[in-house]
Amino acid sequence: MQRYCEERLGSVLSSVLVTEHAELENVWRASFGLPDDEDMSEITIGGETEGGAEIEMTLAAHIEAATDSGGFGFADTLSDPPRVHVWHPASSDAQDKARLIGHELGHLVGEKEADERAEERRAESYGAVAEKVIGLLFGSEAAERAIIAALYRHRTGEEIWPGAYEDCKQSGAAWYDEAVAVRRALFGGE
Incomplete structure (x- = not known):
């Protein structure tokens, strides 16, 4: 069962x-x-x-704008393994952080859009989902289920099978432990 879970979900x-x-x-x-x-x-x-007007910003101006917008990130698609770099202002809460990290992770998964604005909207959908999950499921087992189901859907294009969470939790699949660690890092708790 463990091998099946790891192969299916990656x-x-x-x-x-x-x-x-x-x-x-x-x-x-x-x-x-x-x-x-x-x-x-x-x-x-x-x-x-x-409004869509192109602008140039110095570092100082960008820090001010990024502070107002909740942070700034960069998805390095050329590094191996891929890397996300983020900065959050001190005022950021868990939902702000999840939205930014989710957005940047969105650039690394799925089919990229050729149009830059469309790609930003696509990535932002990942950020919005991450923010919503944090808000609804902060620190619960349900958050682990949501993370696991989202990963499975993303990797396979299919809905997760009934009982998958329990099957893979009991089998000790490595990705389950990783999902728990991510949930704890984002949400806290045990």
């Missing part, structure tokens, strides 16, 4: 590394491949307003 979470940075500047460094001693005061990053 281990999406174990292949992605998530780094939470204390400073937004370090997410920029990771995204641009800059060394720690590089002066970033003159570097700008492109973006767009909610």
Whole structure:
């Protein structure tokens, strides 16, 4: 049963590394491949307003905007294994963090959209789901079930089979332990 569970579900979470940075500047460094001693005061990053107008922002302006919006992240699809870099302002709660990390993970899974705006909307759907799960199921076994079912659906395109949670929990499948660890890290509790 353990082998069946691991083969059916895979281990999406174990292949992605998530780094939470204390400073937004370090997410920029990771995204641009800059060394720690590089002066970033003159570097700008492109973006767009909610209205769709293109803008250039300095690091200082981006820190202000990212603080207002709940953080900033970068999904490094070229690293092996894939890596997500995120920064959250001190005011962020678990739902804010889940939304940002979920959004960045969304860039690493599924079919990518060719259009950049469409890709951002697609990734944001992952963030919205992560935020909702945190809000509804904070710290419960139901959260583990939701995470496991979402992983299974993502990996196979099918609904999880009845009794799968119990089957794989009892068999000691490695991905089950990983899902529990993720739930504990995000939600707390035992």
